[in-house]
Structures are given as structure tokens and as C-alpha cells.
Amino acid sequence: DGGITQSPKYLFRKEGQNVTLSCEQNLNHDAMYWYRQDPGQGLRLIYYSQIVNDFQKGDIAEGYSVSREKKESFPLTVTSAQKNPTAFYLCASSKLPDRVMNTEAFFGQGTRLTVV
Amino acid sequence: GQQLNQSPQSMFIQEGEDVSMNCTSSSIFNTWLWYKQDPGEGPVLLIALYKAGELTSNGRLTAQFGITRKDSFLNISASIPSDVGIYFCAGQFRETSGSRLTFGEGTQLTVNP
Numbered sequence: 001d002g003g004i005t006q007s008p009k010y011l012f013r014k015e016g017q018n019v020t021l022s023c024e025q026n027l028n029h030d031a032m033y034w035y036r037q038d039p040g041q042g043l044r045l046i047y048y049s050q051i052v053n054d055f056q057k058g059d060i061a062e063g064y065s066v067s068r069e070k071k072e073s074f075p076l077t078v079t080s081a082q083k084n085p086t087a088f089y090l091c092a093s094s095k096l097p098d099r100v101m102n103t104e105a106f107f108g109q110g111t112r113l114t115v116v
Numbered sequence: 117g118q119q120l121n122q123s124p125q126s127m128f129i130q131e132g133e134d135v136s137m138n139c140t141s142s143s144i145f146n147t148w149l150w151y152k153q154d155p156g157e158g159p160v161l162l163i164a165l166y167k168a169g170e171l172t173s174n175g176r177l178t179a180q181f182g183i184t185r186k187d188s189f190l191n192i193s194a195s196i197p198s199d200v201g202i203y204f205c206a207g208q209f210r211e212t213s214g215s216r217l218t219f220g221e222g223t224q225l226t227v228n229p
Contacts, residue, residue: 004158006158031214031215033216033217035219040224041221041222042122042204042219042220042221042222043159043204043219045216048215048216050214050215058216088156090158090159092158094215095215096214096215097147097208097210097214097215098210103147103208103210103215104149104161104164105149105161105206105215105217106161107151107158107159107160108158109157109158110156110157110158112156
């Protein structure tokens with residue numbers, strides 16, 4: 001089945017530790033994204049990538065890092081510099097837009113990170 | 117950056133009632149998307165709109181791309197308990213933002229049986 005896989009579903013970490021969230025897609029999408037969602041809130045963009053080996057900061061990139069070594073994979077590292085890391089993290093992917101192509105973003109199931 | 121206002125923030129309705137929610141933007145979009153999120157899950161795409169004035173249906177759901185390109189609405193007819201969830205609008209203006217989407221804050225829908 002084609003889709004986006006995030007792992008793990010739940011993650012617990014001690015304060016001060018870095019943690020890496022996995023996101024893999026087999027949709028052959030060029031663009032991938034990481035969003036953060038806090039309770040009762042909308043989606044805020046952390047980082048996105050439109051091509052392998054390139055990525056851009058979103059609206060809340062501080063305390064996070066990413067890599068895009070393969071088209072299928074876009075892991076997110078939550079570093080100890082992130083002041084309030086407990087949240088629900090969502091990965092998404094899409095084709096790149098042009099005049100004829102659709103550009104819907106499709107989401108993974110999310111990873112709930114709890115830092116204690 | 118672009119601002120997206122989604123309203124209402126929450127709705128409490130009886131099963132069988134119709135629902136309407138909308139999003140307005142401070143600037144134009146050339147794509148509007150509507151998603152539904154169930155608790156603890158990722159958002160699922162409901163409807164995609166690509167042309168100003170476009171009206172699209174998906175079962176009991178109907179969405180429209182506003183003629184000014186700055187707004188969109190989603191209607192749900194004859195609501196059922198499984199319609200419960202958070203509904204998000206998202207807009208894209210590829211000329212300046214590429215594939216980036218701007219999301220609304222969401223509408224939390226509760227359906228009483």
C-alpha cells in the first residue's frame with residue numbers, strides 16, 4: 001500500500017535528550033514536511049524539503065533539525081534546545097505544484113512525543 | 117506571512133443537522149484543501165479545490181473555492197456521529213510559497229446522537 005509511515009506512534013524521552021522521529025513515504029513525492037500540533041491548536045510548520053539534500057525552515061524551526069538524504073525519508077530530530085518539545089508531530093508529503101499537477105499533501109499517522 | 121482565519125472554532129450539533137464552516141485569507145490562494153482529523157490520527161484529505169468559483173462534492177460534503185480567491189467554505193449535510201473530529205482548511209499560493217500550505221486553526225465538530 002502506498003502511503004506515509006511515521007514511527008514510533010508514541011515516544012517518551014527524558015528532558016535534555018535528543019530524539020529522532022522517522023518519516024518514510026513510498027508515494028514518489030518530491031516534497032516532505034514536518035508539522036507540530038499542540039492540544040486544541042492548528043498545525044505549525046517546522047521544516048520542509050522540496051528536493052533531496054535541500055530543506056527550508058518553517059515557522060517554528062528553532063530547536064529542531066532535519067535531513068533529506070533520500071527522497072523517501074525525512075527524519076526530524078528534536079534537540080535539547082527545544083524548550084517545550086512535548087507535542088504531536090505530523091509528517092506529510094506532496095508532489096511539487098505546477099500549472100497542471102495537483103498538490104494535495106498527505107499525512108502520516110503522527111508521533112506523540114512526551115518529554116519527562 | 118499569510119493569515120488564515122477559520123470559523124467557527126467549535127460547533128455542537130444534533131445528528132441530522134447540516135453544518136457550515138469557512139476560512140478567509142488575508143491574500144489570495146490558488147489551491148484550497150479541506151482535511152478532517154480524528155483524535156490521535158493524522159489529517160485526512162476530504163476535498164481539493166483548484167479554481168476560483170469551483171464547487172465540489174464528496175458524498176455529504178460540499179466545498180467551494182471563493183470567487184475572490186480569499187475564502188472557502190465546507191458544508192456537511194445530514195450530520196452523523198462519525199462526522200465528529202477537527203476540520204482544517206489549508207491554502208496554497210504556489211507562485212510565492214511553492215508547495216507550502218497555510219493551515220487554519222481548525223473547527224472542532226461535536227455531533228450529539
